[in-house]
Amino acid sequence: MTQAIAVHNATKSYGDKTVLRGVDFSVEAGTVTVILGPSGSGKSTLLRAINHLEKLDEGFVSLNGELIGVRVKGDRLKELRPREILRQRAKIGFVFQNFNLFPHLTILENVSEAPISHGIKPAEARKTAAALLARVGLSDKEASYPRQLSGGQQQRVAIARALALDPDVILFDEPTSALDPELVGEVLAVIRTLAGSGKTLIVVTHEIGFAREVADRVVFMDEGAIVEEGVPEQVLNHPAHSRTQDFLSKVLA
Amino acid sequence: MTALAQRPTDSPPSDSVPPGIDAHRLAERRVLPLRHPLRWVITALVLVLLLNFAQTLFTNPSWEWEKVGKWFFSPPILKGLQLTIVATAISAVVSFFGGIVVAVARLSGNPVLSTLSSFYIWLFRSVPLLLVLVFLFNLGNLYPEIGVGIPFGPQFTVNTVATLTPLALGVIGLSLSEIAYSAEVVRSGLLAVDQGQHEAADALGIPKRRQFTRIVLPQALRSIVPAYVNQIIGLIKASSLLYYVSLLDLFGIAQNLGSTYPTDVIPLLVVATIWYLILTSVIAVVQYYIERFYARGTVRVLPPTPLQRVRRALSSRRATAGVA
Amino acid sequence: MTIITPKRLQTLGALAAAAALVAGLAACSSSTEAAPADTGTVTVAAFSNGAGTETKIKVSAVEEIRKTLPKKVLDSGKLTIGIGALPAGFPPLAFTGDDNETLTGAEPDLGRLVAGVFGLKPEVKNATWDNLFVGIDTGATDVGFSNITDTEKRKEKYDFASYRGDNLAFQVKDSNKWEFDNNFENLNGLNVAVGSGTNQEKILLEWKTKLEAEGKTLTVTYFPDNNATTLALNSGKIDAYFGPNPGIAYGNKLSAGSANPTRTAGIFSGAGETLEGLIAATVKKDSGLAQPIADAINYLIENGQYGQWLDAWGLKNEAVTKSLVNPPGLPLDNN
Numbered sequence: 069m070t071q072a073i074a075v076h077n078a079t080k081s082y083g084d085k086t087v088l089r090g091v092d093f094s095v096e097a098g099t100v101t102v103i104l105g106p107s108g109s110g111k112s113t114l115l116r117a118i119n120h121l122e123k124l125d126e127g128f129v130s131l132n133g134e135l136i137g138v139r140v141k142g143d144r145l146k147e148l149r150p151r152e153i154l155r156q157r158a159k160i161g162f163v164f165q166n167f168n169l170f171p172h173l174t175i176l177e178n179v180s181e182a183p184i185s186h187g188i189k190p191a192e193a194r195k196t197a198a199a200l201l202a203r204v205g206l207s208d209k210e211a212s213y214p215r216q217l218s219g220g221q222q223q224r225v226a227i228a229r230a231l232a233l234d235p236d237v238i239l240f241d242e243p244t245s246a247l248d249p250e251l252v253g254e255v256l257a258v259i260r261t262l263a264g265s266g267k268t269l270i271v272v273t274h275e276i277g278f279a280r281e282v283a284d285r286v287v288f289m290d291e292g293a294i295v296e297e298g299v300p301e302q303v304l305n306h307p308a309h310s311r312t313q314d315f316l317s318k319v320l321a
Numbered sequence: 322m323t324a325l326a327q328r329p330t331d332s333p334p335s336d337s338v339p340p341g342i343d344a345h346r347l348a349e350r351r352v353l354p355l356r357h358p359l360r361w362v363i364t365a366l367v368l369v370l371l372l373n374f375a376q377t378l379f380t381n382p383s384w385e386w387e388k389v390g391k392w393f394f395s396p397p398i399l400k401g402l403q404l405t406i407v408a409t410a411i412s413a414v415v416s417f418f419g420g421i422v423v424a425v426a427r428l429s430g431n432p433v434l435s436t437l438s439s440f441y442i443w444l445f446r447s448v449p450l451l452l453v454l455v456f457l458f459n460l461g462n463l464y465p466e467i468g469v470g471i472p473f474g475p476q477f478t479v480n481t482v483a484t485l486t487p488l489a490l491g492v493i494g495l496s497l498s499e500i501a502y503s504a505e506v507v508r509s510g511l512l513a514v515d516q517g518q519h520e521a522a523d524a525l526g527i528p529k530r531r532q533f534t535r536i537v538l539p540q541a542l543r544s545i546v547p548a549y550v551n552q553i554i555g556l557i558k559a560s561s562l563l564y565y566v567s568l569l570d571l572f573g574i575a576q577n578l579g580s581t582y583p584t585d586v587i588p589l590l591v592v593a594t595i596w597y598l599i600l601t602s603v604i605a606v607v608q609y610y611i612e613r614f615y616a617r618g619t620v621r622v623l624p625p626t627p628l629q630r631v632r633r634a635l636s637s638r639r640a641t642a643g644v645a
Numbered sequence: 646m647t648i649i650t651p652k653r654l655q656t657l658g659a660l661a662a663a664a665a666l667v668a669g670l671a672a673c674s675s676s677t678e679a680a681p682a683d684t685g686t687v688t689v690a691a692f693s694n695g696a697g698t699e700t701k702i703k704v705s706a707v708e709e710i711r712k713t714l715p716k717k718v719l720d721s722g723k724l725t726i727g728i729g730a731l732p733a734g735f736p737p738l739a740f741t742g743d744d745n746e747t748l749t750g751a752e753p754d755l756g757r758l759v760a761g762v763f764g765l766k767p768e769v770k771n772a773t774w775d776n777l778f779v780g781i782d783t784g785a786t787d788v789g790f791s792n793i794t795d796t797e798k799r800k801e802k803y804d805f806a807s808y809r810g811d812n813l814a815f816q817v818k819d820s821n822k823w824e825f826d827n828n829f830e831n832l833n834g835l836n837v838a839v840g841s842g843t844n845q846e847k848i849l850l851e852w853k854t855k856l857e858a859e860g861k862t863l864t865v866t867y868f869p870d871n872n873a874t875t876l877a878l879n880s881g882k883i884d885a886y887f888g889p890n891p892g893i894a895y896g897n898k899l900s901a902g903s904a905n906p907t908r909t910a911g912i913f914s915g916a917g918e919t920l921e922g923l924i925a926a927t928v929k930k931d932s933g934l935a936q937p938i939a940d941a942i943n944y945l946i947e948n949g950q951y952g953q954w955l956d957a958w959g960l961k962n963e964a965v966t967k968s969l970v971n972p973p974g975l976p977l978d979n980n
Contacts, residue, residue, distance in 0.1 A: 121520060150529060157526035168521035172539050172618045181535065182525035213618035229525070382904055397745035458776050459783070564732040567772045573732040579872040580733035581694055581740050583896050584903040586872045 072097035072237060072268040077127035078117055080110075087113045089292040090127065095285075097132075097236075100269045102279040102300075105289035106315055111272045114289070115239050118270070119160040120153055131159060131237065158186055161230030161238035165245050167222045169214040169229070175201065176210040179229045186233065193232075200228040204258050220251030224258050231262075238262065240271040276319055280304050288312045388588035392578070393595070401574030402596055408488065408560045408570065412495035413553045419496060420503030425533075427508060438504065445501035454494040454565040460485065491563045495556060502552055510545035511537060543615040550608040554601055571596055687761050689754040690957040692742025696895045697751070700957040702950050706764025710940045714763060715933040718787055723766040726756035727786035729777035733870040736895045737958055738792045741771075751891070751958040755808060755942075756790040758950055759926070762941035778803075781929050788934060789927040792889065794844045795974035804935035805925035807972050808942050810914075810963040812890040813845050816897065817910045818878060823885070825911025832856065835884040836864040838874050844922040844975060845887050848913070879905040891960055923965070923972055935970045942968035 073095040080088040087110045095101050105111045116122040118129050120137030128145055129136040137153050138145040148156075169178050179197035184190050201207055204224040206217075214222055223243055230238055240259065244252040256278050262269060263282050273279065279286055279300055286303040288295045288311075296309050307313045338344050378384060392398055426438040445453070485493070514537050522532040561572035569577055575593040579586040613623060625633065685705045690697030711719070718724065728748060734740025739750035748769045760767035772780055780786035781803065795805045815825050815837075825831055829852040839846045846865075853863040866883055868874045875896065877883045886893070893909055900906045926942075928934040945951040946967065955961050 119524060121524060154523070154526040154528060157524060160524075162521075162524035164517060164521060164524075166517055168515075168517040170518065170521070170536055170540075172543075172615070174618075182527055185525075185527040185531045185535070215618060233525070385904070395745070455775065455779075459779055565773055565776065567731060567770070567776065569732065576732040576870065576872055577730075577734060577741050578745065580730070580870070581736060581743060581745075582899070583871070583875050584899055584905070586875055 070097050071095070072099075072132060073118060073270070074130050075114070075118065075127070076130075078114060078124050078129070079126040080113060080117065080122060080124050087292050088117070088124070088127075091289075091292070091294055093287070093294060095237075095268055095270060097268050098264075098266050099284040100263045100271065100282050101285045101287060102283040103270065103272045103287045103289060104274070104276075104279065104303075104315065105295075109289040110292040111289045112241055115241050115270060115272050118237075118239060119157050119162055121162070123147070131156075136160075158182075158233045159235050159237065161233065161235040163223070163226050163230050163238065163240045163243050165242040167214070167219075167226045167246070169222055169225055171214050173213075174210065175206065175212050175214065175217070175225050178214065178225060179232050182229065183232050197228070197232060200231050201225070203231075203261075204228045205254075218251060219247045220254045223247065223255045227255075227258055227262075235267070237268045237270070240269065240273070242272050242274070244273065244275060274319060276304060276316070288315065290315070383587055384591060385585075385588045388585050389591050389595075392585065392589055392592045397574050397578060398571070398592060398596070401569055401571040404488075404563070404568060405557060405560050405570040405572075405600070408491055408495060408563060408568070409553065409557050411492050412499055412556055412560075415492070415496040416499035416503045416552075416556075417549065419500035420505075420507045421538075423500055423504035424507035424511060427504065428511060442501045442504055445498050446505075448498075450494065450498045450559055451562050451565060453498050454491070454562055457485075457490045457494045458566050460490070487563075487566045487568045490566045491560075491568050494566065495559060495563075498559075499552065499556055503549060506545055506548045506552060507541070509548070510541035510543075513544050514540045539615065543612075543619065546608065546611050546615060550604060550611075554604060557597065557600055557604075685761075687754070687757045689751075689757070689954055690737075690749070692744045692747045692749050693737060693958075694743035695898060696737035696740075697958040698956070700953055702758065702953050702957075704758055704761035704945070704950050707762050707941070707944055710762055710937055710944060711764050713937045713940070718763075718765070718934065721765075723768050724756070724760040724763060725785070725787045726753055726760070726767055726769045727777045727780050727789040728753055728769060728771055728791040729774035729789070730791070731771050731773045731776075733872050735792065735871055735889070735892050737891050738889065739790075751954070751960055752790040752792055754958070755945075755954060756788065756926070758945055758954060759788075759790075759938055759941045762944055763937070778927075781927060784929070787928065787932075788938060791927075792924055793927045795923045795925040795972060797974045799927070800930075800971060800974060802930055803927045804930050804932065805923075805927060805971050805974070806935050806939035806942060807923040807925040807965060807969050809924040809960065810965055811844060811922040811924055812962050813848070813887060813913045814890040814893040815910045815913075816878065816886040816888065816893040816907050817884065818881070819900075819906035819908045821884070821910070823910055825913070827911065827913070829855065830861075832863045833861040834863075836866055836882070838866045838868055838877060838883045838886045840888060841867045843888075845889075847975070849887055878907065885910065890962070891958070894959070922975055923969075924963075925972075939968040939970045 071094050073093075075091060075093040078088045078091040078093070080086070089110075091110075091114060093114070103111045103115065113122055117124050118131075118136070120129070123137070128138055134156070135145070136156055138147055140146075169175075170181065173181060176194060176197050179200055180190070180193040183193035183196065188196075198207070198210060201210060204227060206221060206224055206228070209217060209221065209225075214225065217225065227238075227243075243259065244255050247255065252275070256275065259269070259271065259278075260282055271278075271283075283300050285297065286300045287297040288303060288307070288309070290311050295311055296303060296307065303312065304316065307316060379386075423438045423441060426434040427442070429435055518536055518540065519532070522536045527536065560570045563570050564573040564576075572593050575589040579589050582589075610626070613626065616623065686701050686703055688699065688701050690699045693699065728739040728750070730739040730741070730748070730750075734750070737751055739748070739752045741747070742749035748771055753767075753769045756769065757767040770780065770786055772786075774791075777786070777789050777791055781789055793799075793805075794811065795807060799805075817823055823831070823835075832852060833856060837849060839849050849863075849865055853865055856863045866877070868877060871892070874883075874886050874888075878886055890909075890912055893907075897907050897909060926935075926938050928938065942951065945954070946965075952964075955964055
């Protein structure tokens, strides 16, 4: 298996507060990784650092052998121009906790916006967008605006939007946390269909059941560091570390 | 009702209901809404006052309505109206785009640009428009020539007094002042756009320029438009200061005519007032439709326009009439 | 500087287009004088709305005076005459005519006659009172003919050529029986409006001081323009208005038969009690225009056109016998 993503010594602090303490982490292509951890453990920051929404103080991220957001200059790393970073992000899809759909654009426009901005012909982009919407079961909503949809539907649109550029990797930042409980299932169902489709998925979530069923690998983070990682069966059923045990007992209670 | 009738008849525990009332009977009665007698009294008073005022409009000879009619469409008044509209329209457009440029500069990471635009906004919000116009008129004194060129290098210059006509001076003066205000309107609109929108656009790799024109600005316009229309209405009235650059707008013409025809001063002021009311009303209608356009997506169903409402009412009446 | 992207270029283009539009519209709005000077006739009191009697006055270029003009003015072929009648005019001296377009009045008309003597095309420019002087300062205006009083303070920046005396009057509502009777004591207890910074203001304030010394009162009130003064007089906010006689006579004439008729309740010489106040053509100091203008006015006085002009506007009481360059003006503190 080839490594799709490698994170080396990811270090980040906000003022006095250290959120990432030299995290080393890698993900193999085509797998599903679930990151668990209490709030404030740095899991979202790590996820956002992968597509350079957060800049690291030290360390770097590479995707398929290419550095993300930085380049080598002498014996240092130097930040890239915004334009180059934006181009790199086309290969990494991102799904937000709060969906962040564009409220003034229709569902179809939301999905076709990024491809059009990357130079795909509008007609073609719309065709692809319609196909993606069909894939998440929202063909009948193409002309609706985001606020006319339920939370679950909006998150499915956000997933279709993240897929529109055909990225190698899709990052999910607590995709079901803002949803009413009865809407969680439809979103997880869509993510499940992506698993095994060849895409590399990294999911930050509290859905232990989902992790157990879909994840190839589970990572548990606390206080800005990875505490333990492994296959779901090992981490979820036989956690080695007391902090993992604590967390799981609280979440599953 | 049946459900209530089938309830057990024993009273609820005595401590949960005030003593001495029939809980079952009261529970079945419709609750009486609170009356507002004072509201009716005030309404009546206001209506009486309004009617009184309306009556004076017709009975007080000072209004001299026949003179208002004589002046209303007279060529000089229409000429002043034209100047008001032209000066306001050009300044409004220039200020809008100028305001975007200054606002973006102020929000930019470039310290020189953001300091400069803050300084500009501070300066032109502090100096009264009247003084700006007087200074501009004095431009010939301060800078006999204006031009562009490389500092200490070759210059392309023209004579100030000859180049800048009164209208150009007036529009520049109005715009300089207006850009400072509209920049703040635009800036607050841009800041009101949710940070998540920027992140989502960033995450999708949408180029910065397109992020601004396609994602951020359209959402910002929703809050910019009402505030900016307010600015434009202020601008219409600010244009009455243009006589400082020897231009007579609607109000200036009314004043000027008033000096030639001293007995028509009040009718002329009434004419100006009515025209200002008309201008503001037209803008309000345009504003309604622009706001409606930018409101798409923010409410689940857009309310019908007044026109649609009238049409719907008419067709429903026709339908009822048909049935009858 | 940031990089100028194509989108920004478009914005700049839009701004440039707007600027061009401004320039284009502005080009349409510049005014030109209808009657050229070389016909040898100047029509005075045109479109005067009854303030004067329209009269054609023959005047032709006088070479001896013309050749003393500064070269710059001569080369331009026109005399730019400034009046300060914005936003409201002051008939019959300077105002917009009843064709609602022509700048008419005794003041610009004398300027037109002077231009005739010079053999130049007159161009009358209207501005606010302040901008009239700014216009003279910047050279946009050659000479101000705008009921400007010769004062020592103004002489620091301007040269004068006098042409008219300054008579003042009290205007009251027709129903008001008050009379001035050439005695300032009669002002006791009144509220009188006056133009700020004028000769008449100085006179009125002197009377106020004297009255107060006697334990009497006089309230002096100021308004931004003649329209506001008229409204205040009509509504009874003020008892009287103390101002230039010609303007008051005009107002009275037009108000006859209207809802608010007014009348003159006494005339007083603007000479005041100490020094004669003179109205003078005003040019930039050391511009070399004051002497030619005085010569031209003296020529008009000697050849009768000056008298015709006074008659046409009903200003005979304000006649002078000779135009002087920089005659003694009202003292410095008078402003």
